[in-house]
Amino acid sequence: xxxxxxxxxxxxxxxxxxxGCQSGSKSNxxxxxxxxxxxxxxxxxxxxxxxxxxxxxxxxxxxxxxxxKGKKYPVELLIEDNEDKAESAAAAAQKLAxxxxxxxxxxxxxxxxxxxxxxxxxxxxxxxxxxxxxAKATIDEKSGSPKKYVFRAAFIDDFxxxxxxxxxxxxxxxxKPAVLYDVASEYNKGIxxxxxxxxxxxxxxxxxxxSYTSGDKDFSAxxxxxxxxxxxxxxxxxxxxxxxxxxxxxxxxxxxGSFIGSDSWGSAELLTLCGSDCDGSYFTxxxxxxxxxxxxxxxxxxxxxxxxATPDDVAAxxxxxxxxxxxxxxxxxxxxxxxxxxxxxAITSYEGVTxxxxxxxxxxxxxxxxxxxxxxxxxxxxxxxxx
Amino acid sequence: MQYYVQQILNALxxxxxxxxxxxxxxxxxxxxxxxxxAHGDIFMVSTYIAFFVSTLLLGLTxxxxxxxxxxxxxxxxxxxxxxxxxxxxxLAYKPLRTAPRISCVITALGVGLLLENxxxxxxxxxxxxxxxxxxxxxxxxxxxxxxxxTLQIMIILISGIAMVLLxxxxxxxxxxxxxxxxxWDKFTVPLMGISVDTIISITFxxxxxxxxxxxxxxxxxxxxxxxxxxxxxxxxxxxAVVGGIGNIRGAMLGGYILGFIxxxxxxFLPTSTYRDFVAFSLLLVLLxxxxxxxxxxxxxxxx
Numbered sequence: 001x002x003x004x005x006x007x008x009x010x011x012x013x014x015x016x017x018x019x020g021c022q023s024g025s026k027s028n029x030x031x032x033x034x035x036x037x038x039x040x041x042x043x044x045x046x047x048x049x050x051x052x053x054x055x056x057x058x059x060x061x062x063x064x065x066x067x068x069k070g071k072k073y074p075v076e077l078l079i080e081d082n083e084d085k086a087e088s089a090a091a092a093a094q095k096l097a098x099x100x101x102x103x104x105x106x107x108x109x110x111x112x113x114x115x116x117x118x119x120x121x122x123x124x125x126x127x128x129x130x131x132x133x134x135a136k137a138t139i140d141e142k143s144g145s146p147k148k149y150v151f152r153a154a155f156i157d158d159f160x161x162x163x164x165x166x167x168x169x170x171x172x173x174x175x176k177p178a179v180l181y182d183v184a185s186e187y188n189k190g191i192x193x194x195x196x197x198x199x200x201x202x203x204x205x206x207x208x209x210x211s212y213t214s215g216d217k218d219f220s221a222x223x224x225x226x227x228x229x230x231x232x233x234x235x236x237x238x239x240x241x242x243x244x245x246x247x248x249x250x251x252x253x254x255x256x257g258s259f260i261g262s263d264s265w266g267s268a269e270l271l272t273l274c275g276s277d278c279d280g281s282y283f284t285x286x287x288x289x290x291x292x293x294x295x296x297x298x299x300x301x302x303x304x305x306x307x308x309a310t311p312d313d314v315a316a317x318x319x320x321x322x323x324x325x326x327x328x329x330x331x332x333x334x335x336x337x338x339x340x341x342x343x344x345x346a347i348t349s350y351e352g353v354t355x356x357x358x359x360x361x362x363x364x365x366x367x368x369x370x371x372x373x374x375x376x377x378x379x380x381x382x383x384x385x386x387x
Numbered sequence: 388m389q390y391y392v393q394q395i396l397n398a399l400x401x402x403x404x405x406x407x408x409x410x411x412x413x414x415x416x417x418x419x420x421x422x423x424x425a426h427g428d429i430f431m432v433s434t435y436i437a438f439f440v441s442t443l444l445l446g447l448t449x450x451x452x453x454x455x456x457x458x459x460x461x462x463x464x465x466x467x468x469x470x471x472x473x474x475x476x477x478l479a480y481k482p483l484r485t486a487p488r489i490s491c492v493i494t495a496l497g498v499g500l501l502l503e504n505x506x507x508x509x510x511x512x513x514x515x516x517x518x519x520x521x522x523x524x525x526x527x528x529x530x531x532x533x534x535x536x537t538l539q540i541m542i543i544l545i546s547g548i549a550m551v552l553l554x555x556x557x558x559x560x561x562x563x564x565x566x567x568x569x570x571w572d573k574f575t576v577p578l579m580g581i582s583v584d585t586i587i588s589i590t591f592x593x594x595x596x597x598x599x600x601x602x603x604x605x606x607x608x609x610x611x612x613x614x615x616x617x618x619x620x621x622x623x624x625x626x627a628v629v630g631g632i633g634n635i636r637g638a639m640l641g642g643y644i645l646g647f648i649x650x651x652x653x654x655f656l657p658t659s660t661y662r663d664f665v666a667f668s669l670l671l672v673l674l675x676x677x678x679x680x681x682x683x684x685x686x687x688x689x690x
Contacts, residue, residue, distance in 0.1 A: 183658065183660055210653065210658070210659070211658045211659055211660060212659050213659070213660060213662075213663075215614070215615075215617075215618050216618075216659075217609040217610060217615065218397075218400075218401050218609065218649070220394075220397035220400070220401070220650065221394060221397055221398075221649065221650040221651070221652070221653045221654060221659065222653055222659060224390065224393050224394055224397060225653065225654065228390045228393075241515070241516045241610070241612070244518070244610070245609055245610055252527060252534065252536050252539075253393070253534050254527075254529060254534040269515060269516075273516065273517075273518055273610065
């Protein structure tokens with residue numbers, strides 16, 4: 001027994017020494033971990049994330065490396081597949097933490113980001129999730145306080161519900177708003193409830209608050225109710241495959257008001273399925289591909305040249321996650337996990353592809369959303385929105 | 388008032404589709420005492436056949452008259468779906484004719500899963516949803532505040548006609564008589580010189596054709612995806628049981644009842660989430676008080 005104990009002790013010491021060496025700030029390169037959904041149910045998300053990550057790293061290395069206090073460090077990417085599974089995401093985070101990466105970018109989906117954030121927190125490793133919008137990723141559920149090492153580049157669901165409600169009030173001047181949402185999906189339900197609460201706080205009573213269950217294709221009963229209630233705006237925080245049916249059925253049943261959506265609308269699939277029916281609708285999202293900031297244009301052009309595709313919001317947010325990390329490294333002045341984390345938390349302004357970001361005591365960025373209008377079968381930037 | 392008329396119209400549209408699919412469940416059960424759980428997925432296959440045929444016809448350089456494209460799509464979907472259904476029957480169910488009934492039911496569930504996942508894995512189809520292109524111009528009409536479209540009227544009318552025709556086939560023709568005879572006594576019928584296998588195939592063809600009519604219309608009104616058959620299949624199955632499984636008019640009645648449950652649940656209850664609760668409660672209550680369904684007759688156990 002004693003022999004085993006001492007053996008384990010020696011082994012642990014060895015592990016410590018070896019990993020200590022790898023993460024050492026003496027080495028002159030920066031290793032960044034990527035924890036992405038390369039296989040599993042959302043491989044498109046993983047592919048966009050990996051593409052944008054490789055682009056961000058390539059740009060730095062082409063410039064001779066990341067300039068920290070006058071010294072140029074080459075950047076290396078360590079990619080781990082989390083298979084879009086909670087346990088694999090945690091395992092990948094563990095692997096990256098022991099490999100001594102300076103920070104981990106990802107996972108993207110909240111269902112993976114939440115378990116991975118627990119590992120990041122216990123390993124004192126900076127984690128930036130590009131795409132996770134669930135509040136639980138950056139907030140410790142037990143204590144209710146923000147996690148120290150976990151950040152994200154996207155805004156959270158509550159924020160989006162507020163932005164959409166404010167847009168409906170200020171821009172559409174809605175007096176009889178209605179909502180139709182998928183009650184069986186956490187994302188849709190969360191945004192719908194915040195939207196309702198925000199409008200009610202502004203003294204507006206909802207004309208209708210109707211729900212359905214994932215997989216439904218006939219919404220005529222709920223929409224007839226909404227039309228009967230005399231609604232002048234209809235909020236549909238639902239996925240791109242269902243929204244076209246809802247819009248088309250609403251028009252068939254005589255609804256004449258406007259439609260508002262959330263970032264789940266932002267797929268080219270929506271335009272194919274909707275035809276011209278979605279024209280004139282608005283939705284809130286992370287970024288607009290046609291927005292004219294120089295930085296965003298540069299990113300879109302570089303991404304198009306490298307992968308022959310327009311970057312989606314996952315790609316843009318991944319690129320911004322790397323940008324945030326690079327800025328933190330430069331501000332920290334040294335390649336050290338703790339120093340980088342502190343520099344990240346102190347970011348007061350970062351000009352990213354998806355807009356300006358700042359961190360104020362939590363891992364959630366203070367940033368704006370954009371409102372996009374569907375015009376002639378394309379997504380057109382309409383305005384920048386804040387709650 | 389016009390609000391309720393509108394909802395009744397919505398219910399008729401949804402109910403028609405349930406009724407058309409329920410017919411397939413009930414006919415196969417009547418003959419084989421098998422609940423063909425793959426039938427919802429056969430319905431799904433029919434929508435994809437209609438999708439590809441209609442896309443092909445509309446893509447031709449010569450513009451065909453809308454009536455022709457619509458009828459051609461409908462017939463192609465009926466023929467293609469019948470072929471799929473007969474293949475399934477021959478390959479999956481026929482070898483199990485003498486096996487315990489539970490083996491057949493599990494096989495049927497397996498066939499359903501096979502169809503769904505084949506569609507997802509098959510590259511030209513994949514998991515995305517699609518919409519069957521409009522085969523005729525659907526206008527919206529509004530009379531006294533009640534809105535309806537050409538498509539909606541077509542769904543209700545064509546479904547009604549298909550059901551009346553099917554009822555006539557089963558009641559007035561020799562084939563129908565053979566079908567009813569098999570469901571009455573499948574051991575004596577072959578002794579009268581009737582090929583049971585042929586009649587079973589015809590039953591599958593009829594069930595698939597009616598489902599394909601529903602599928603084509605459904606695909607034009609809604610969207611299609613490989614998993615669409617699951618929920619619709621379950622609801623059509625409940626329709627068949629509520630109406631009295633094995634009874635053709637019962638399946639039609641059951642379909643419309645379920646259509647009304649689907650639409651009127653959110654009208655009278657706070658959320659649409661209660662739909663399945665109401666539908667399955669009805670099923671449970673009915674099974675307690677009238678296990679054979681509304682129009683079903685109690686089976687006579689012959690010794």
